[in-house]
Amino acid sequence: MIPGCRPLDADLAGDLDAVATRLGWGGADKPAWHGRGLSVGVSPAGVSARSSARVELRPGGRVAVLVGSQEIGQGARTVHAQVAAEVLGVPLELIDVPATDTASTPYDRSTGASRSTTVAGLAVQRAAERLREQIVAAAARRGVPESDLAALAPLAGDGSAQELGGGSGPALFWEVCVAGAEVAVDPETGRVDVREVVTVADVGRALNPSLVERQDEGCTLQVVGNALFEEMLFGPDGVLRNGSLVDYRIPTVGDVPGRMTCVIVENGDGPGPFGAKGCGEGVFGGLTAALVTAVTDAGVRVPELPMSPDRVWRWIHAS
Amino acid sequence: MLPDFTILRPATLAGACALLAEHGTAAAAYAGGTELLPAMKLGDAAPRFLVDLKGVPGLDPLGVHDAAVRVGALVTHRRLELSPLVARTLPALAWLERRLANPRIRTTGTVGGNLASGRPHSDLATFLIAAGATVTCASSTGTTRTVAAADLTLAPFHTALAEDEIITAVGIPLPPAGTALAHQRFVLVERPAANVTVRLTAAGGTVTDATVVAGAASPVPAALPEAAAALIGIPLDAGPADLHPAGEAAAQTLTVTPGADEAYQRQLVAVLVRRAARAALADLPA
Structure with missing residues (x-):
């Protein structure tokens, strides 16, 4: 809660339960180098009522x-x-x-x-x-x-x-995404394989559930890029060294997680039409942290992003 | 943006070689353009004349001749990927082609262009060296010569082709019974960071002959004879301990591209050698 801003409207405990259930939390022992993580992401959204x-x-x-x-x-x-x-x-x-x-x-x-x-x-x-x-x-x-x-x-x-209204802060409403992930790390090459992603879209009211799911899937792919390989590399002269799509890798179909599940939670607690809140971007906060936690749970301490294979291999062999 | 150029469309192989001879370093042979055009857009190449080979007849056969799979220079990656002949005789090549770049590039890019570019990341070059392939080239004097795939790439982006020479075909010997090939690659960005092909021959339940070739991590794709020697004598049901020495030998003898992340490149090649060897062993008859 931020003074002057709308309070956070979401059932975070319920959302976390939904993620944990779908990831099989507390179930059978994981194989070696597998890890699970979950995280709550909220982002100030809406910015202005001038529509x-x-x-x-x-x-x-x-x-x-x-x-x-x-x-x-x-x-x-x-x-x-x-x-x-x-x-x-x-x-x-x-x-x-x-x-x-x-x-x-x-x-x-x-x-x-x-x-x-x-x-x-x-x-x-x-x-x-x-x-x-x-x-x-x-x-x-x-x-x-x-x-x-x-x-x-x-x-x-x-x-x-x-x-x-305008309020004094950036949040007309809070966009909420609780996310979880299961990963497998290849200790020989450092590659992180995202086996499963669960996102809970706490959207108040899903005016179009299919579009809500597609938003979460699209953002999941962006998070995979952000967390696992996207990075702008600058030379000592300050010039970008990987400014083309040959050198700067963005996610492709081959990077889609093994399974993606979007759970829509509708508590009608948003300020938009019929109780709706915005969706999609919240995945950045929720899923990025969940992936870091999952890789950590797999046995690799993560000091920075992206968790590219060469770095992950070094982190494994530094410890 | 593409620099200005003139496109020339010879109707015969002799005509194409003559145009390359006439214009020398100002000309470049052009087929799929998947290597050449990006290089031109990036300012790495600025040929004033593109000699378009797509209208030259006789450069696109794909068949078996003299106990070798003959692949014309204009054969695309996609044709290799989908060819029943390749799937039957060289399954490791079909496996490799299925993973190259993306469908659009595979549909456009050609075998000849891939090899003539001298790109150190070429999966195809690594595979062909391990397979003992030969490359046939035609020149403006009307003669042809055949070079071993291993002798084609001299340095990054520099091949043994003379200015007036055009690759016409590649010949890949049919693996005899008891011989299997396997290819492995590891991609960090767009092109492979490392690739490895292993060729194994077995008799009486053990490996009797081996070839190991690594590319992308090194300036040019090259054989790693110490790694190959470490595979000779291992059983068909080799476990990790049997394969480990070959990986270590590969890591120690690899020539790493200057400026690369050396420790990681050596590690990748060691892993790929072990994995390719395991895959080749699995394809050998018990």
């Missing part, structure tokens, strides 16, 4: 969601369409989320800090609620059924996330 959105009922009866949070592969458009469809009670197929145009899209501070669902999504929810009120009022006024959207168009509602 606004507009939801328009357009001629012909289709609905357009105008929101500045960008689709960068994380599924923002899908989730924003879902939020509007849920509030308006219309099928998802009727919703368009057009590309952002600064001439017509309301202001949004940024896409990042896990804020597209929680902060921009809240603005979409509020805008859709205003539109719904307009639809109901117009239907009553004109004697048209609320379901006859084509007859009621055009109408629009505006919304924002300002109710989240």
Whole structure:
């Protein structure tokens, strides 16, 4: 808890139990050079409540969601369409989320800090609620059924996330990821094989569970790179020595852990739409530490990252 | 960014050799481009003329001839990887090709280009030396010569090819009954940090002949005869203690690339020699 910041909303004990159960904690003895670790990661997320959105009922009866949070592969458009469809009670197929145009899209501070669902999504929810009120009022006024959207168009509602406030710190909400891993270390070469990863996405409400799982998997791969081999090497002249993808290794399909499980926890304790919190980035904090703990549990003291094979081999033979 | 160049497309092998002779060091033979083009983008090479070999007929056969698998210079890694002939006669080569780079590179990169680049990390060069392969080259005088794979790479990125010479084919002797090959590689970044091929021949339940070749960790792929000698006489069901001396001999006699992490490179080669030997033993008939 940080003064001025929203307190941490999460069931950490329950999350840790979920990880431990799936890793078989306390079960059969591990083979030599195998290790398990788990860790709690929290990161301040949201950054700013400055998100606004507009939801328009357009001629012909289709609905357009105008929101500045960008689709960068994380599924923002899908989730924003879902939020509007849920509030308006219309099928998802009727919703368009057009590309952002600064001439017509309301202001949004940024896409990042896990804020597209929680902060921009809240603005979409509020805008859709205003539109719904307009639809109901117009239907009553004109004697048209609320379901006859084509007859009621055009109408629009505006919304924002300002109710989240600014606070004095960086955390509009806390992104939580409790993670665990099982590794096998090859003592002859120092290679760390990530056998299993469990991430608990304590997301409050998973608006799209499949996207939550994919976010955790994507971040798991980034953590594998960060923990096991990614490193910028600088020469004595200060020039980056491994600035190409031939020399700087990023994770590939071959680096995917043997098994990845994402456990979604929904306690409805987030400030976003329907109790949602952001997800994905939290894995950086949780899983990186869990991998270090697992390698330590396998018998290797880890003084620094990345745990590249050459280093791990040296650490083994230094002790 | 690629520097400016002119692409030349000869229709015959003689025409290609003549163009290389005419332009000398200003020209480079070009096939898949997976070695040459990145080198040009990085500024490590700037040939003004690329002599494109892809239109030259006769450089892409893959078959058995005179008790050897004949592989044309334009045969891609992918063709070797998927060839039933290679899978049947040289399974260790198929194993190696399946692990090279990525499918896009394997579909484009050629055997001839891989060897002509003189890259010290070449898994193929290490394998071919151990397999006793030969490399056939054509020149602008119309003559061809055959060099042992072991004599092709003289120094990193420097081969025995003359300016006007083009690799046309590789000949890999069919392993006789009672002989098995195995390849191992260890990758830290993009290219292997070390690779090893072991060739073993056995009779009467023990190893009677052995070849050990290591690459990537050394300036050029080269045989390690002391490691090979340590494998002779070991039983087919050799345990770790039987294989350990060969690994130690390899670690001690390896010429390590200057500037590399020497202790780790020696360790990797020792481990790969033991693992390749174990894999080759497993492929020998009891």
